[in-house]
Every structure is written in C-alpha cells, then in structure tokens.
Amino acid sequence: MTVTGTGFKASTTGTVIVGSATFAFQTTSQGAFSTGITIPAAPTGNLTITAKTSSIKASATFVVQAAPVPAPAPAPTISSAPLRFGAATPGGPLASSELDEVATVSGEIPSIVMSYKDFLQSPPITELDAVRSRGATPLVTWEPWAWGGGVNQPAYSLARITAGDFDGYISQWGQSLAAWGKPVMLRFAHEMNGNWYPWAEGVNGNQAGDYVAAWRHVHDVVAATGAANVQWVWSPNVPYSGSTDLAGLYPGPGYADIVALDGYNWGTSQTWSSWVSPVDLLGPGISQLRTVAPGKPVLIAETASSELGGSKAAWNTDLVSYLAAQPDVMGFVWFHMQKETDWRINSSDSSASAFKSALSARRS
Missing domain, CATH: 2.60.40 (Immunoglobulin-like)
Structure with missing residues (x-):
C-alpha cells in the first residue's frame, strides 16, 4: 500500500x-x-x-483484519443421478492417481470403472477390490484373444470357444467372480459388429452365427459356477456403413443384462473422420438397441471426443444433456486417455469446465 x-x-x-x-x-x-x-x-x-x-x-x-480463508471446495462424491458416470484410464483400477484426476476435473467420483483383460489374464480380483473401495462398480471388458496378435488369431476362433477349448480358463474366471461375490459387469467380446477384432464374424475363420454360439457358451460356463453377481454387457460399436447387422449378433434376452454402445467423435483427427454430434453419433445405435433388445437398460460403454474439428466443450455439454434425457440409458463411460487423439476430459480447460458443468446440471 x-x-x-x-x-x-x-x-x-x-x-x-x-x-x-x-x-x-x-x-x-x-x-x-x-x-x-x-x-x-x-x-x-x-x-x-x-x-x-x-x-x-x-x-x-x-x-487490520485478515481476509477470511475460503472454505475448501467439497470433495467429489459419487452421484446418485439416474445417468451414471464412468471412466476408463490408461492404468486401470489400480492407478488411483488417474482416477483421482478424473474425479477432480469432473467434480464427481466415477461410479463405474472400466478395465480391459485378454484371454491370457487371470481374474482381476485385486482390481475389483480397488474399484469397490472407491464405492464404484467394476466393468471388465473381457477380450477373447491375445493382445497384440492382430485380427487373424486362429487359436481364438469363435468355433474353438464354442467347442470348449477354453472352458477351464472360463470356469476359473467364473469361480473367482462368484467367490468375490459383489456386483460386477462383464463386457465380453465387444464391438463384434466391426471387423477389427478376431471375434467378429467374417474374419479369423468365423462364420455367421458363430458369435451368438460363442457368447452363449461362455455365459453358460460362467453361470454354471454360480456367479450370479455377474451382469453381462453386450456391447457393439455404433453401427456404420458395412457393419454387421446387430440382430444376428444379439444372444437373446436371457443372455444379456445390459446392452451397450461404443462411439467416438473423431472430429478431424483422422483423414477419414469428420465432426459428429452426440445425437447423430449415438442416436441411431440406441434406436437399434431398443429394437433388438427391448426393455434392456442401455449403457454407453465407451465414448469421448477429439478437440479437432469443432467445440469439444459444446460436445460434452450436448452429450450429457442428450443421454440424461433418455430414460433407458443408465450411464456412460468416458475413455479418459490420450491415444489416437486426446480423448481426455481435460484435453483443454474449456472441455473440462463444460464437462464438469454438464455433470452438475444433470444432478439438479
């Protein structure tokens, strides 16, 4: 002064x-x-x-009076809003700092934490415990292949799965999940309507009808272990020109508890991509899920947006608003990773701010 x-x-x-x-x-x-x-x-x-x-x-x-010390911001909590918020991070459920970052930038602890496992990995009980300790529900994406092996992996053909070649391994998973005993979502062989995984029909020697047969077999082997705590998540990619029709891939109402979609706004991050709104990205697929699996809760199991080609902040706002208005959509899982493009919530300050505000608005 x-x-x-x-x-x-x-x-x-x-x-x-x-x-x-x-x-x-x-x-x-x-x-x-x-x-x-x-x-x-x-x-x-x-x-x-x-x-x-x-x-x-x-x-x-x-x-002289000292300026009052502002009260600390309330710690993020898990929301009780009907539309659940989930996240997948690079390090998975044991990377607590990554999940803490998601909670900080979003203003909310994710109530679903997703991880990925291939057919060479043991049941991730330690990871399930870590998710449970955060008050969240684990969502395990279980992929019937060996990571890094490409699309052509005859050892993991759908016919071999159905024939029982992996029954011992599948039973081990079922027994471990049953012993764990808490709710867990199991997303087996996702994005099957594309052509980039060896469990898709038309690749790796797989024929029409093989996917449903393999799904039902895996489901039945796990169910035989008494794993009634498992919720089965059937999760195609958003339909696109040339994708396999969903009707022929759905295993039936007795074999899926939740139906899901994976869909990303790639913006102009790729030579083949362009900006797409949440409604245009997810709406047609949600409509197809309602037709193929009427009455089933819908989960957006993977989604995120690039910064390139439009306003990611506006996209985040529109996404949450659109999904919150769909009574059968139970939640969405944000792919919080920097991979093909920067999918993270906080890829920019404006993106993080809009995302946080959108989650808050859907709580009010």
Missing part, C-alpha cells in the same frame, strides 16, 4: 515505521511525501503506522 503525508519540512528525508519494518521517503519542496510500504503478513488487532523526520513525527492507528 501507499502512505502519504504533508506538513513536513521541505526536501528532507524521513522514515515510515510499520511494526518492525522501516521504509524511507523524501519530502517534496512543499513538505509532502508518498512511499510504498508492505503490511506485515499476519497483523493482529491494531496496526500503527508512523512517519517521522528529524523534527516531526506523526502516527495513525488502523484496525
């Missing part, structure tokens, strides 16, 4: 005293002065400021 004074001897030096600190000044030809001072960091009660020269001394006393 600045201290000023008049009535002092002209053109002389002086000192301003504030507590134990001193600040020099020089008067003008009219006997006035002005000098900057620093208030003590933690003054209490009255504070006296004194200005003096060799012949004159003047003081003033002020009541």
